[in-house]
Amino acid sequence: MKTAVLGATGLVGRAMLKLLEGCSWLSGDPLLLASSRSAGSKLRFRGRELTVQEVTEDSFSDVDIALFSGGGATSRTWGPVATGSGTWVIDNSSAFRTQESIPLVVPEINGSLVQIRSGGGGGLIANPNCSTIQVAMAVAPLNEVFGLREVHVTTMQAVSGGGRKAVEELERQVAGQPSSAGDDEVFPQLIAANVIPAIGSALDDGSYEEENKVVKELRKILGRGTDLAVTCTAVRVPVINGHSAAVRVVCDRPVDLEAAHLALGDRPGLEVTNDPHDYLTPRQVDGQRIVHVGRVRLDPADDRALLCWVVADNLLKGAAWNAVQIAELLAREPAS
Amino acid sequence: MKTAVLGATGLVGRAMLKLLEGCSWLSGDPLLLASSRSAGSKLRFRGRELTVQEVTEDSFSDVDIALFSGGGATSRTWGPVATGSGTWVIDNSSAFRTQESIPLVVPEINGSLVQIRSGGGGGLIANPNCSTIQVAMAVAPLNEVFGLREVHVTTMQAVSGGGRKAVEELERQVAGQPSSAGDDEVFPQLIAANVIPAIGSALDDGSYEEENKVVKELRKILGRGTDLAVTCTAVRVPVINGHSAAVRVVCDRPVDLEAAHLALGDRPGLEVTNDPHDYLTPRQVDGQRIVHVGRVRLDPADDRALLCWVVADNLLKGAAWNAVQIAELLAREPAS
Numbered sequence A, B: 001m002k003t004a005v006l007g008a009t010g011l012v013g014r015a016m017l018k019l020l021e022g023c024s025w026l027s028g029d030p031l032l033l034a035s036s037r038s039a040g041s042k043l044r045f046r047g048r049e050l051t052v053q054e055v056t057e058d059s060f061s062d063v064d065i066a067l068f069s070g071g072g073a074t075s076r077t078w079g080p081v082a083t084g085s086g087t088w089v090i091d092n093s094s095a096f097r098t099q100e101s102i103p104l105v106v107p108e109i110n111g112s113l114v115q116i117r118s119g120g121g122g123g124l125i126a127n128p129n130c131s132t133i134q135v136a137m138a139v140a141p142l143n144e145v146f147g148l149r150e151v152h153v154t155t156m157q158a159v160s161g162g163g164r165k166a167v168e169e170l171e172r173q174v175a176g177q178p179s180s181a182g183d184d185e186v187f188p189q190l191i192a193a194n195v196i197p198a199i200g201s202a203l204d205d206g207s208y209e210e211e212n213k214v215v216k217e218l219r220k221i222l223g224r225g226t227d228l229a230v231t232c233t234a235v236r237v238p239v240i241n242g243h244s245a246a247v248r249v250v251c252d253r254p255v256d257l258e259a260a261h262l263a264l265g266d267r268p269g270l271e272v273t274n275d276p277h278d279y280l281t282p283r284q285v286d287g288q289r290i291v292h293v294g295r296v297r298l299d300p301a302d303d304r305a306l307l308c309w310v311v312a313d314n315l316l317k318g319a320a321w322n323a324v325q326i327a328e329l330l331a332r333e334p335a336s
Helices: A011-020 A072-084 A107-113 A130-146 A164-174 A209-222 A257-264 A316-332 B011-020 B072-084 B107-113 B130-146 B164-174 B209-222 B257-264 B316-332
Strands: A003-006 A031-034 A042-045 A048-051 A065-068 A088-091 A123-126 A148-157 A229-236 A243-251 A270-272 A291-299 A302-312 B003-006 B031-034 B042-045 B048-051 B065-068 B088-091 B123-126 B148-157 B229-236 B243-251 B270-272 B291-299 B302-312
Touching: A003 A011, A003 A072, A011 A042, A011 A316, A065 A072, A065 A316, A072 A088, A072 A123, A088 A316, A107 A130, A107 A209, A107 A316, A130 A148, A130 A209, A130 A243, A130 A257, A130 A270, A130 A291, A130 A302, A130 A316, A148 A209, A148 B148, A209 A229, A229 B243, A229 B291, A229 B302, A243 B229, A257 A270, A257 A291, A291 B229, A302 A316, A302 B229, B003 B011, B011 B042, B011 B316, B065 B072, B065 B316, B072 B088, B072 B123, B088 B316, B107 B130, B107 B209, B107 B316, B130 B148, B130 B209, B130 B243, B130 B257, B130 B270, B130 B291, B130 B302, B130 B316, B148 B209, B209 B229, B257 B270, B257 B291, B302 B316
Parallel strands: A003 A031, A003 A065, A065 A088, A088 A123, A148 A229, A270 A291, B003 B031, B003 B065, B065 B088, B088 B123, B148 B229, B270 B291
Antiparallel strands: A042 A048, A148 A243, A243 A302, A291 A302, B042 B048, B148 B243, B243 B302, B291 B302
């Protein structure tokens, strides 16, 4: 499959490229695309240097699968162009995620939605929000076995989720380097040695964008409607990479720990520790593709409720790896 | 009132001393006490140097009020000695907090428990856990007005809560200084650019000590039993000072935002912002005595539920200031 990466120079784009190095279904080198600003940059792939090209109307004519990680505006502009060329677009922006006709896919949960329509050429598949992916991975098995009624999430999100400028902003602050005008533009206040409960823009319902994504996307991934109650408080923390989430779920049926361990165990892409004191931290999952669930505890006051701690590499399973997994599903499908 | 501070050289002890400088009810300089290890240290008080003395059986003979911040073992040893001398002990350790006969006091909530028994000389009053105090301050008014049924807390706790060694450990890691043997002894793994969901020792019920404190102490402060459901996930974050908590409460009665703002407004020691997007961060409350409640939102799926974000200086309202407030209550009481 001829593959392209749009937004190749960003943190997620680079992670995608690195993951694609291991994909045997690639035909030739991936086509690296970016806006005119980044065109001409060189990136390494399988030991060679590839040059990033400016994306144009003709970029996708030859491309089977395009991984988009250039942000919402880029996706809205180039998504229709690519699909119009018969390309499958796996879009990491939030532009299309909640559109009913567009599948929002975490392969381990609803990978069956990735189906090349016979006779159809191309289409769009949305890659969910980073926090949502890891929470969905943890609660989907519980939804299957116990039936989810409520999911309450507090995320602690790494700065890499905000892109390269966000990482640089934290690193500059930690190093005590004075910032010049326009330097500190990502976070609304100092993020070093601080936590900020505001990610994305403020929405009319009192939430911030990131919180709203978790609520809406989680329901869509699980195939649930507003009958599934979801709340989220999304907090930025001074961690370079790796999101954490403290999760409490309330189920339809009573939960026991052994059944919960069984539900969460032996799932592809998911690792669970049965000791309620065990956990991994963001530093420990940095570079890993799995989602780790620890601190699994019953709520002593409600026999249908369960607490857990979910960590994952937000650039990998939360973005690039999930997208590459979707690409693999497409690559394995019989050509239409 | 002749006052002593036991554990005067620690982070909380120093904060107590600074706050006592502003207390007109003090008679003379406070007596500074510590273990033999710290005895001889000099600390400034109202511009002069005071020498820390080793605590002995005779230390409290002349003392009306003793503020203890030397940890559980110190409190268990010296608490009975002090109260036996007719001294009022305000204990910042967890040694006595859950003993039924000992008041656990947040002055704004249950300050009426601080009563000098007529004819009685001395006694013990416990100062609650730092996270618990700020959460209690935020939810007590909701308990009064709406009746609390459930409180679910995710804390994000600063390293200063772990004492001076914990602060030094984070600072060393941030500076990239290699640690020598025994250096990194406070946290179970790197805390710089990380978050760790484990504070205190592991308990049999699957929780960690800090989580258990929030559950048990919150109920006691609010005068509630196990009919109040409480869960807590306590997370250490790489913040120097200032604890944050994401809180979700479920009440007995439907909650509306206006009534919630009214309930939380105009309370001493508490500040609430009515815009659901507004919040303060740990950096912003560093050095402040108030507890700040922001991000107050309704849970769209449950009209009895409310979300909020609670921040406070854990060394001040979470420890030293709450203790000094209790001392003030004692100082204002008519002598028995």
